[in-house]
Amino acid sequence: MxxxxxxxxxxxxxxxxYGKPTIRSVTHRHxxxxxxxxxxxxxxxSARAQACCAGASAITPGRLELxxxxxxxxxxxxxxxxGTFNSQGRFRSNPPGASEVDFEQDLFxxxxxxxxxxxxxxxxxxxxxxxSETTGTELGGGIGDLNLGLRYDLVRNRELSYLPxxxxxxxxxxxxxxxxxxxKQPLASDATGTGATQLGLGLALERSFARWxxxxxxxxxxRFSREVNGVESELAPQLSAVIGASYTVSDEFAVALxxxxxxxxxxxxxxxxxxxxxxxxxxxxxxxSAELDAFRLHGNAFLDPPVDGAGQNQTASVGAVIGVVxxxx
Amino acid sequence: xxxxxxxxGSLFATLALACSSSDAASGVNEVDLTSDSGALxxxxxxxxxTLPVRGLNQIxxxxxxxxxxxxxxxxxxxxxxxxxxxxHGSPDVPPATALGGGRYRFDNVVLSMPGLWEFRTxxxxxxxxxxxxxxxVE
Numbered sequence: 001m002x003x004x005x006x007x008x009x010x011x012x013x014x015x016x017x018y019g020k021p022t023i024r025s026v027t028h029r030h031x032x033x034x035x036x037x038x039x040x041x042x043x044x045x046s047a048r049a050q051a052c053c054a055g056a057s058a059i060t061p062g063r064l065e066l067x068x069x070x071x072x073x074x075x076x077x078x079x080x081x082x083g084t085f086n087s088q089g090r091f092r093s094n095p096p097g098a099s100e101v102d103f104e105q106d107l108f109x110x111x112x113x114x115x116x117x118x119x120x121x122x123x124x125x126x127x128x129x130x131x132s133e134t135t136g137t138e139l140g141g142g143i144g145d146l147n148l149g150l151r152y153d154l155v156r157n158r159e160l161s162y163l164p165x166x167x168x169x170x171x172x173x174x175x176x177x178x179x180x181x182x183x184k185q186p187l188a189s190d191a192t193g194t195g196a197t198q199l200g201l202g203l204a205l206e207r208s209f210a211r212w213x214x215x216x217x218x219x220x221x222x223r224f225s226r227e228v229n230g231v232e233s234e235l236a237p238q239l240s241a242v243i244g245a246s247y248t249v250s251d252e253f254a255v256a257l258x259x260x261x262x263x264x265x266x267x268x269x270x271x272x273x274x275x276x277x278x279x280x281x282x283x284x285x286x287x288x289s290a291e292l293d294a295f296r297l298h299g300n301a302f303l304d305p306p307v308d309g310a311g312q313n314q315t316a317s318v319g320a321v322i323g324v325v326x327x328x329x
Numbered sequence: 330x331x332x333x334x335x336x337x338g339s340l341f342a343t344l345a346l347a348c349s350s351s352d353a354a355s356g357v358n359e360v361d362l363t364s365d366s367g368a369l370x371x372x373x374x375x376x377x378x379t380l381p382v383r384g385l386n387q388i389x390x391x392x393x394x395x396x397x398x399x400x401x402x403x404x405x406x407x408x409x410x411x412x413x414x415x416x417h418g419s420p421d422v423p424p425a426t427a428l429g430g431g432r433y434r435f436d437n438v439v440l441s442m443p444g445l446w447e448f449r450t451x452x453x454x455x456x457x458x459x460x461x462x463x464x465x466v467e
Contacts, residue, residue, distance in 0.1 A: 084443040086465050087414070092443070095467050098383055132384035134377060135439075180417040180441055186385060188441035196416060229409040229418040231449065267413040269447075276445060276463075277414035313414035313444055 062110040063151065064118050068327045070111045075298070075323025077104040082304070082318055085311030087276040093306070097133035100315075102126070104144070106323075116154070122147035126177070128189040140190030144177040157206045157213075169202035169219060181228060196226045196235070213256075217242040236265040236278065252292070258285040280312040296325040363395060364458040370395045373448070373462045375438075381464045383443050388435040390425065390450070400431025404454040408435055411447045440466050 062073045081100035083093040094100075103126070110120040124144035131137040150170040157165030177193020184190055202219035218241050225234035239262070246256030260283040267277040287300035304316040360380075361372050372391040375381045381388065388408070392401045406425035411418045419440060425433035440446055443466050452458040 084467065086467075087445045092467050094443075095382070098443075098467075132382070134382060134384035134386070180415075181420060183420070183441065186439050186441070187383070191417075191441070194416070223416070226416065228411060228416065229421070231409065231411065233411070233413065233416045233418075235414075235416045267416060269411065269413050269449075274413040274447070279414055315443070 062108050062120055062325050064110050064112055065327070066156075068112070069329040070109070071325050071327040072107075072109045073296075073323060073325035074108070075106045075321055077106070077319060077321045078102070079104075079302075079317040079319030082306045082316045085280075085314050085316060087313055089280070089309050089312045091306050091308050091311070091316060095133070098131060100128065100130045102128045102317075102319075103141075114152075116152055116156075118149075118151045120149040120151075122149070124177075124192075126192045130185075130187040130189045132187060135186040138185045138187055138189045140183070140185045140188075142178055142190060142192045145193040146174045146176045148172045148174070151204075157208055164205045164207040167204035167206075169200070169204055169217070171198075171200040171202075171219075171221075173198040173200075175226075179226075179228075194223070195228070197224045198222065199224075202240075211248040213246045213248075215242070215244045215246075232270050233267065234269075235267045238262060238264040238279075246287075253290050254288065256287045256289075258287065259283070260285065276313075278312060279314050280310075281314045282310045294326055294328065296327070298323050298325070360462070362460060362462055364452065364460040366458050368395055368456060369393070369401070369452065369458055369460065370398075371460050371462070381438070381440055381446065381466050383440055383466055386438040386440060388438050388448065390433045390435075392431045392433065392452075401455075402427060402429060402431060404433070404452050404456070406433050406435075407451050407453075408438070409449045410438060410440065411449055412442070412444055413447060414445055415442070443467050 062071050064071060079102045081094060081102075083091055085091050105125040105127075106122055107125075108120060108122045110118050113119055123146060125141070126144045127139070127141035129137065129139050148171065152168045153165065154168060155163050155166040159165065173194070175193050175195050175197055177195075178191050179193055179195030180188045180191040181195075182191070198221050200219050200221035202217060204215065204217040206213060206215040208214075218239070221238045221240070223235040223238070225232050227233070240260065242258055242260045244256055244258035246254055248254045260281075262279070262281045262283075264279050266273045266275055268274060281304060283302055283304050285300050285302040287298065289296060289298040291297075299320065299322045301318075301320045303318045304311060304314075306316045310316070360374060361370075363370055370393045374389045374391075376387045376389075390406060392404060392406075393399060394401060404427075408422045408425070409418060410422060419438070422435055422438050425435050427433055438448075446464050446466050448462050448464070450460050450462070452460065
């Protein structure tokens with residue numbers, strides 16, 4: 001169904017919430033598209049290169065636009081390992097015979113609650129191909145960790161002239177995937193989860209300026225302890241920050257550039273802090289989104305810069321994501 | 330819809346792959362250490378490489394008395410391989426096999442990913458102690 005450049009529901013939304021259905025409305029609509037992309041960029045479990053590296057995901061993909069009540073979507077993510085940052089932040093490329101390529105298929109859905117709230121669910125399916133000199137090549141996968149996300153927009157973008165858009169974020173990740181130590185394959189390619197429950201809280205700010213939208217998001221995630229091979233293991237709380245700028249190119253197309261930085265302090269074993277086990281990761285993402293009738297397409301390319309100091313205890317990856325969202329109701 | 334084609338064409342942006350290089354210098358590798366109580370001096374080595382690698386390994390412990398330097402043969406060693414920074418371990422490692430001359434071998438030690446690993450090792454028998462060598466696996 002072709003609803004035209006501005007479908008009836010969007011026109012109502014534009015009149016009700018944002019005044020003139022002119023370039024400004026169009027801009028807002030495409031900012032929303034970009035934010036869907038941002039949400040997915042944020043939520044794509046960072047460093048899926050290893051399932052245990054799942055980062056904080058307080059938001060689930062598929063942010064609803066103003067006029068929408070529900071959506072479903074899917075995205076495919078492909079990532080290849082460039083190497084690893086060691087405990088001192090030095091980058092090492094993969095040794096001879098070692099490689100890793102990860103595929104992830106996410107299914108997600110979002111529904112609106114009250115007027116300003118959104119509830120989202122993410123269901124990941126993972127497939128990994130890994131190789132080493134001593135074990136050869138293996139392939140494994142399965143269901144990953146289920147993610148539930150909440151968003152409540154206290155202030156929408158441009159709703160108040162003196163405040164940016166303010167959104168409260170909450171999220172939970174449940175260990176529905178297979179923990180690495182339970183994997184059957186030597187390189188744990190069939191490990192699909194962290195093995196721990198995770199809860200997150202966050203704050204998202206956004207403000208548009210003509211065709212530009214600037215956004216900043218901060219997420220703090222608490223990972224609960226779990227028993228690993230007879231000891232109590234717990235990761236430190238993780239702080240994730242995302243700063244992005246997007247530009248609405250045309251009625252149907254927008255591009256965006258985002259930087260994601262994850263930080264966490266040292267982990268602990270049996271209540272004792274273990275030095276040198278903190279983690280850092282810097283990721284650069286170039287994203288775009290497009291609207292095709294009731295569907296939205298999104299894609300992004302990402303890179304963890306493989307330079308000393310850009311990470312710690314983390315795999316560096318390069319990859320891409322492509323997805324589609326169908327909004328209805 | 331008039332820009333759909335260009336939109337679809339733009340979805341696949343070219344990935345910029347930065348050049349990377351390997352630094353041969355090791356990070357915090359420790360192969361010679363003292364047990365928690367200080368009673369044991371332990372030298373850890375591995376096969377197929379001198380340091381543990383991603384994948385399958387055999388880990389050797391050479392255990393001596395810190396005071397006398399005497400090789401200790403009547404010990405029982407059990408190990409748990411952990412990766413604290415990612416909060417996971419490796420599958421269970423069978424107890425070590427005593428080879429004589431204070432030397433012990435753990436077989437089938439699987440390290441599934443690169444990074445900082447700890448071999449949390451418990452010593453039992455005539456004396457009880459703990460030792461935790463750490464290795465950067467590449």
